[in-house]
Amino acid sequence: ELKVEQNPLFLSMQEGKNYTIYCNYSTTSDRLYWYRQDPGKSLESLFVLLSNGAVKQEGRLMASLDTKARLSTLHITAAVHDLSATYFCAVVMYSGGGADGLTFGKGTHLIIQP
Amino acid sequence: NAGVTQTPKFQVLKTGQSMTLQCAQDMNHNSMYWYRQDPGMGLRLIYYSASEGTTDKGEVPNGYNVSRLNKREFSLRLESAAPSQTSVYFCASIGTGYNEQFFGPGTRLTVL
Numbered sequence: 727e728l729k730v731e732q733n734p735l736f737l738s739m740q741e742g743k744n745y746t747i748y749c750n751y752s753t754t755s756d757r758l759y760w761y762r763q764d765p766g767k768s769l770e771s772l773f774v775l776l777s778n779g780a781v782k783q784e785g786r787l788m789a790s791l792d793t794k795a796r797l798s799t800l801h802i803t804a805a806v807h808d809l810s811a812t813y814f815c816a817v818v819m820y821s822g823g824g825a826d827g828l829t830f831g832k833g834t835h836l837i838i839q840p
Numbered sequence: 841n842a843g844v845t846q847t848p849k850f851q852v853l854k855t856g857q858s859m860t861l862q863c864a865q866d867m868n869h870n871s872m873y874w875y876r877q878d879p880g881m882g883l884r885l886i887y888y889s890a891s892e893g894t895t896d897k898g899e900v901p902n903g904y905n906v907s908r909l910n911k912r913e914f915s916l917r918l919e920s921a922a923p924s925q926t927s928v929y930f931c932a933s934i935g936t937g938y939n940e941q942f943f944g945p946g947t948r949l950t951v952l
Contacts, residue, residue, distance in 0.1 A: 757939075759940075767945075768930065768943045768944065768946050769943045771940050771941070771942070774939050774940055826898075827875075827885040828873075830882035830883045832880060832881060833882050
């Protein structure tokens with residue numbers, strides 16, 4: 727059974743600081759996804775990481791993937807209030823018929839205070 | 841191009857009532873999914889359809905049925921709603937290559 731664990735689950739930080747969210751998963755997968763969710767909204771895709779060593783950056787967010795360690799990180803640089811949201815990582819499993827859907831972590835609720 | 845659409849956006853049911861949640865995508869995707877989201881639980885897969893005419897159970901299928909009506913539409917049915925099915929339901933689809941999964945806006949369901 728595929729398990730995905732995020733930590734921390736809750737994070738309060740000040741604007742201007744840096745921090746990292748960690749995502750561990752239990753079995754081999756070649757795709758890892760990061761999503762953002764604002765309260766009462768749907769999920770917004772941030773990054774899709776496709777291979778070992780993949781690194782992607784968008785603004786103040788940078789995601790990386792280490793498939794050997796089964797670990798992905800989402801790094802926030804010089805946080806601003808607009809980044810306050812819940813962040814999810816997810817991993818896809820494949821069967822012979824295609825993708826079985828995503829298994830999600832429980833999410834990291836991020837609050838960035840002025 | 842509307843992406844993934846869901847109806848209704850909100851619904852309140854009484855225990856034992858039935859209803860169908862509708863989902864459609866206009867991106868010509870083969871694979872479609874239904875998830876539920878509960879506080880502190882992340883999203884959990886209910887059912888999925890890898891292609892038109894096929895459906896498979898996910899992590900939490902009990903109490904639900906699905907129909908892949910055609911390539912565009914994938915519906916989720918609650919035959920006899922229970923309070924434990926109070927949740928937010930998201931439909932999603934993914935294209936070939938599985939590079940990005942697109943989510944609908946969600947249906948907020950309350951079962952009294």
